[in-house]
Amino acid sequence: MSKSALSPEMRKAVVRFSGDSGDGMQLTGDMFSQASGQAGLDLTTTPDFPAEIRAPQGSVGGVSSFQIQIGGTEIYTPGDQVDVLVVMNPAALKANIHYLKAGGTIIADKDSFNPRNLKKADYDTNPLEDGSLEDYHIIRAPATSLTREALKDLGLENQAMARSKNMFALGVVSYIFSRPLANPKAFIQKKFASKPVLIDANIRALEAGFSFAESTELFGASIVIPPAKLPKGNYRNIDGNTAVAWGLLAAAENCGRKLSLCSYPITPATEILQELSARKDLGAIVFQAEDEIAAVCAAIGAAFCGNLSATTTSGPGASLKSEAMGLAIISEIPLVMVNVQRAGPSTGIPTKTEQSDLYQSLHGRHGEAPLVVLAASSPDDCFFYSYTAAKIAIEHSTPVIMLSDSYLASGTSPWRIPENGELPDIKIPRFRKPAEEWKPYMRDPEFLNRYWMSPGDKGFEHRIGGLEKKEITGNLTYEPLNHEKMTRIREEKIERIAKKLPKQKVIGAQSGKLIVLGWGSTHGAINMAVSELIEDGEDNVGFTHFNYIKPLPENTEEILSKFDRILVCELNNGQFVNYLRSKFPKFNYLQFNKIQGQPFFISEIKAEIINTLTQ
Amino acid sequence: MQTDVTENNTVLTRKDFVSDQAVRWCPGCGDFMILANMQKAFANMNHKKEHFLSVSGIGCSSRITYYLDTYGIHSIHGRAIAVATGAKLANPELNVWVFTGDGDCMAIGGNHFIHACRRNADINIIIFNNKIYGMTKGQSSPTTPVGLKTKTAPEGSYEIPFNIGEVAIGAGATFFARVPDNDHALMEDVMMQAYHHKGTSVIEVLQNCVIFTDGIHDQITGRDTRSDNQLILEHGKPMVFGSENKMGLRVDGMRLLKHELENGTGQTLEHDAAETDSQMHLALAKMQLPEFPVAMGVIRKVEINTYSESVHQAIASAKKRTSFKSVKDLFLSGNTWEIE
Ligand code: SF4
Numbered sequence: 001m002s003k004s005a006l007s008p009e010m011r012k013a014v015v016r017f018s019g020d021s022g023d024g025m026q027l028t029g030d031m032f033s034q035a036s037g038q039a040g041l042d043l044t045t046t047p048d049f050p051a052e053i054r055a056p057q058g059s060v061g062g063v064s065s066f067q068i069q070i071g072g073t074e075i076y077t078p079g080d081q082v083d084v085l086v087v088m089n090p091a092a093l094k095a096n097i098h099y100l101k102a103g104g105t106i107i108a109d110k111d112s113f114n115p116r117n118l119k120k121a122d123y124d125t126n127p128l129e130d131g132s133l134e135d136y137h138i139i140r141a142p143a144t145s146l147t148r149e150a151l152k153d154l155g156l157e158n159q160a161m162a163r164s165k166n167m168f169a170l171g172v173v174s175y176i177f178s179r180p181l182a183n184p185k186a187f188i189q190k191k192f193a194s195k196p197v198l199i200d201a202n203i204r205a206l207e208a209g210f211s212f213a214e215s216t217e218l219f220g221a222s223i224v225i226p227p228a229k230l231p232k233g234n235y236r237n238i239d240g241n242t243a244v245a246w247g248l249l250a251a252a253e254n255c256g257r258k259l260s261l262c263s264y265p266i267t268p269a270t271e272i273l274q275e276l277s278a279r280k281d282l283g284a285i286v287f288q289a290e291d292e293i294a295a296v297c298a299a300i301g302a303a304f305c306g307n308l309s310a311t312t313t314s315g316p317g318a319s320l321k322s323e324a325m326g327l328a329i330i331s332e333i334p335l336v337m338v339n340v341q342r343a344g345p346s347t348g349i350p351t352k353t354e355q356s357d358l359y360q361s362l363h364g365r366h367g368e369a370p371l372v373v374l375a376a377s378s379p380d381d382c383f384f385y386s387y388t389a390a391k392i393a394i395e396h397s398t399p400v401i402m403l404s405d406s407y408l409a410s411g412t413s414p415w416r417i418p419e420n421g422e423l424p425d426i427k428i429p430r431f432r433k434p435a436e437e438w439k440p441y442m443r444d445p446e447f448l449n450r451y452w453m454s455p456g457d458k459g460f461e462h463r464i465g466g467l468e469k470k471e472i473t474g475n476l477t478y479e480p481l482n483h484e485k486m487t488r489i490r491e492e493k494i495e496r497i498a499k500k501l502p503k504q505k506v507i508g509a510q511s512g513k514l515i516v517l518g519w520g521s522t523h524g525a526i527n528m529a530v531s532e533l534i535e536d537g538e539d540n541v542g543f544t545h546f547n548y549i550k551p552l553p554e555n556t557e558e559i560l561s562k563f564d565r566i567l568v569c570e571l572n573n574g575q576f577v578n579y580l581r582s583k584f585p586k587f588n589y590l591q592f593n594k595i596q597g598q599p600f601f602i603s604e605i606k607a608e609i610i611n612t613l614t615q
Numbered sequence: 616m617q618t619d620v621t622e623n624n625t626v627l628t629r630k631d632f633v634s635d636q637a638v639r640w641c642p643g644c645g646d647f648m649i650l651a652n653m654q655k656a657f658a659n660m661n662h663k664k665e666h667f668l669s670v671s672g673i674g675c676s677s678r679i680t681y682y683l684d685t686y687g688i689h690s691i692h693g694r695a696i697a698v699a700t701g702a703k704l705a706n707p708e709l710n711v712w713v714f715t716g717d718g719d720c721m722a723i724g725g726n727h728f729i730h731a732c733r734r735n736a737d738i739n740i741i742i743f744n745n746k747i748y749g750m751t752k753g754q755s756s757p758t759t760p761v762g763l764k765t766k767t768a769p770e771g772s773y774e775i776p777f778n779i780g781e782v783a784i785g786a787g788a789t790f791f792a793r794v795p796d797n798d799h800a801l802m803e804d805v806m807m808q809a810y811h812h813k814g815t816s817v818i819e820v821l822q823n824c825v826i827f828t829d830g831i832h833d834q835i836t837g838r839d840t841r842s843d844n845q846l847i848l849e850h851g852k853p854m855v856f857g858s859e860n861k862m863g864l865r866v867d868g869m870r871l872l873k874h875e876l877e878n879g880t881g882q883t884l885e886h887d888a889a890e891t892d893s894q895m896h897l898a899l900a901k902m903q904l905p906e907f908p909v910a911m912g913v914i915r916k917v918e919i920n921t922y923s924e925s926v927h928q929a930i931a932s933a934k935k936r937t938s939f940k941s942v943k944d945l946f947l948s949g950n951t952w953e954i955e
Contacts, residue, residue, distance in 0.1 A: 281937035298701025465689025
């Protein structure tokens with residue numbers, strides 16, 4: 001047996017559960033996340049689903065995986081490389097072995113490595129036996145047979161018994177990381193409350209896995225990762241799409257308006273529509289439209305009528321909505337569009353992540369059509385940025401595009417539930433004097449927003465629309481100078497929002513040779529890479545990460561001016577770097593781009609930084 | 616639409632719905648008549664003025680939102696119905712009117728139109744059918760008749776046109792009416808019936824475009840021909856038309872037939888707009904010259920639950936069932952943990 005990469009002193013670890021789609025790996029991963037969060041660890045997770053809805057059982061195409069990094073320090077990514085790989089069948093091994101660290105641990109259900117399954121995964125010989133895995137630490141666990149043994153007197157069919165073997169795997173992993181079983185047991189009891197026999201079955205399988213690990217002493221001592229120092233409060237795990245939905249709900253509640261969500265199903269944004277469809281209990285008005293265009297148009301109608309209105313989509317849908325976004329811009333009404341980006345163009349790779357809709361968000365409309373663009377950087381802060389998108393939209397009478405992506409949408413991280421009163425107020429711009437003194441295109445003198453007067457407000461009847469409007473009165477006009485003036489006002493209105501934004505912060509060196517820069521969902525990997533370099537003694541590198549893309553924070557130029565070179569890392573062909581080049585042309589930009597439908601690895605960013613520093 | 620009586624019984628008049636904007640249609644355009652009748656009908660609806668919403672798309676018809684002194688959205692080409700649906704769901708108290716044309720509604724907006732008919736959101740749609748694109752100056756539309764020369768069909772159109780009523784009823788509309796632009800009394804009456812109808816109401820107005828299709832409806836709407844060529848339907852009344860109401864309709868096998876009535880009304884069909892089976896309504900909507908008169912008035916008016924009601928009923932019952940009083944309750948539900 002080769003040496004184990006696991007050691008009792010580990011301060012963080014990456015575990016990957018993988019099996020056939022039917023093996024319940026997502027649930028297993030979720031339960032392990034819950035238990036780890038409960039134990040005070042920080043964590044980030046990411047699922048990896050098969051692209052096909054029903055891939056053949058046992059095939060490599062049908063493998064479903066769930067990766068989690070847990071740690072006693074801040075954890076921002078699900079981890080580059082895996083310490084513990086759980087494989088429920090040969091296909092899962094084949095699909096995932098390349099994620100495993102040299103010396104990493106494989107926990108395999110050895111019962112499922114039978115000739116039939118080996119053949120489905122294209123193995124000529126059994127990899128658990130043929131020596132091909134000798135660089136790793138292999139635990140050959142008879143998961144299927146021990147689960148069956150534990151469940152034998154429950155009167156379940158073979159298939160039903162087999163469905164519990166994921167709990168066996170969870171039991172093994174729980175033992176390795178010293179997770180008590182109380183949390184998963186409570187979870188099982190709740191989940192199967194209506195089927196007591198399944199409670200029994202799952203708990204027995206869980207215990208069987210735990211005892212197997214304990215009694216076989218294959219692991220040496222189990223690992224105790226001490227809790228992370230997280231701010232105090234109530235926590236839960238949340239994925240990016242749920243966080244977006246909840247941010248919108250919170251914004252609607254805080255400003256006292258109803259939420260209208262008008263969307264069309266599209267991967268990977270659909271869960272937002274689904275979650276809010278289930279949130280009628282909190283008054284969400286949800287419209288599943290006949291197409292993407294109807295969705296955004298309905299949201300515009302709802303916004304004019306005084307609701308907090310949002311439409312959620314992904315790149316191709318955002319393309320379809322672009323004409324209507326222009327209408328929202330010229331009529332200056334509050335509207336949130338969430339774009340959960342995926343690899344494009346066209347259908348592209350719909351389930352994979354990319355940051356390639358930045359140009360579209362900034363520029364993808366005809367005419368001079370400025371709006372606000374924000375980007376979230378972790379699953380849990382999708383909550384804050386969708387809340388903030390709503391706040392800015394309402395306070396500044398403008399459409400706001402909030403960018404998430406496939407990686408954030410389905411990944412999870414612990415989210416500290418905000419305390420009452422913690423979220424910033426949303427102040428609705430209402431005209432407080434008599435209606436007779438009001439004109440539809442009057443503006444707040446400081447921020448230039450219009451006032452949000454809606455059907456039901458007596459005496460404020462007015463018309464909005466796509467035609468150019470006379471300043472102040474809102475009457476139709478084609479006057480040349482008025483059009484120029486209105487165009488400038490619309491741009492200026494967006495730029496003035498920067499006054500309200502938090503200052504951009506730099507981690508590490510505040511000036512020097514190199515600043516590493518990212519935006520949106522790449523925060524975790526870049527942050528970890530730079531932090532590790534700083535820990536290693538590198539004191540010439542700073543890091544700054546953008547969530548506010550348009551307008552940029554006011555001190556952006558000042559920050560960039562303090563470094564010799566700027567390395568912009570993004571999952572596209574250089575969209576943010578070119579945006580910065582056009583805004584601040586005098587600086588020396590370098591770019592690091594990855595366009596593989598995959599998030600950054602910490603290691604590749606680190607290597608790029610080191611490489612840049614030595615050039 | 617449920618009546619929403621004005622507070623303090625403020626009586627609204629036509630003038631209350633006249634905006635301060637100069638009306639810019641070609642002199643003689645049928646749109647003027649629709650505007651005038653709409654303003655009159657609005658005044659009679661006894662609905663709070665601040666709860667009127669007019670929504671339009673793009674085209675000559677769609678300029679009307681600027682001339683109606685109500686809340687209004689002049690949206691983008693083809694999308695008025697989608698905008699209106701979102702608005703109605705957002706605030707079910709609104710009295711929502713969509714103004715659109717045959718190009719705006721049946722071509723670029725066709726998808727929204729059929730889904731509005733199917734969903735039965737409580738909105739009213741008035742389609743100004745002049746069988747041509749007016750604003751872009753004379754191209755074929757989905758209702759342009761075969762043979763008509765247009766700028767995009769210089770040799771005469773060879774596309775089969777839509778019959779708007781057939782599309783609407785086929786897509787599940789619960790209310791469909793047709794009126795000529797020169798019958799003021801009928802137009803106002805139909806508008807009022809649409810207002811009182813719970814659900815999506817579709818009104819097709821045969822509208823004359825004096826510039827590009829002048830006289831296209833004349834055979835139907837002309838002073839001399841209209842009594843023979845229009846069958847004005849009234850719920851519960853016999854279907855008679857022609858001078859001295861001498862003509863009637865009967866069913867022959869699977870088809871409608873027109874025939875001369877012998878002494879009296881006995882042998883003609885009676886109109887039942889409330890019949891849920893749409894077959895007869897479809898047959899009536901499809902009647903064309905010269906075989907038949909063109910059906911006018913309310914062809915179909917069937918009451919079922921509206922989409923906007925269903926949505927809000929679902930919300931009300933979900934709220935009743937839940938223990939969530941605020942988003943905080945949702946956030947704290949399920950698996951959470953505390954860090955001290
Ligand atoms: S072009 Fe035709 S439809 Fe348009 S305003 Fe003139 S007459 Fe009316």
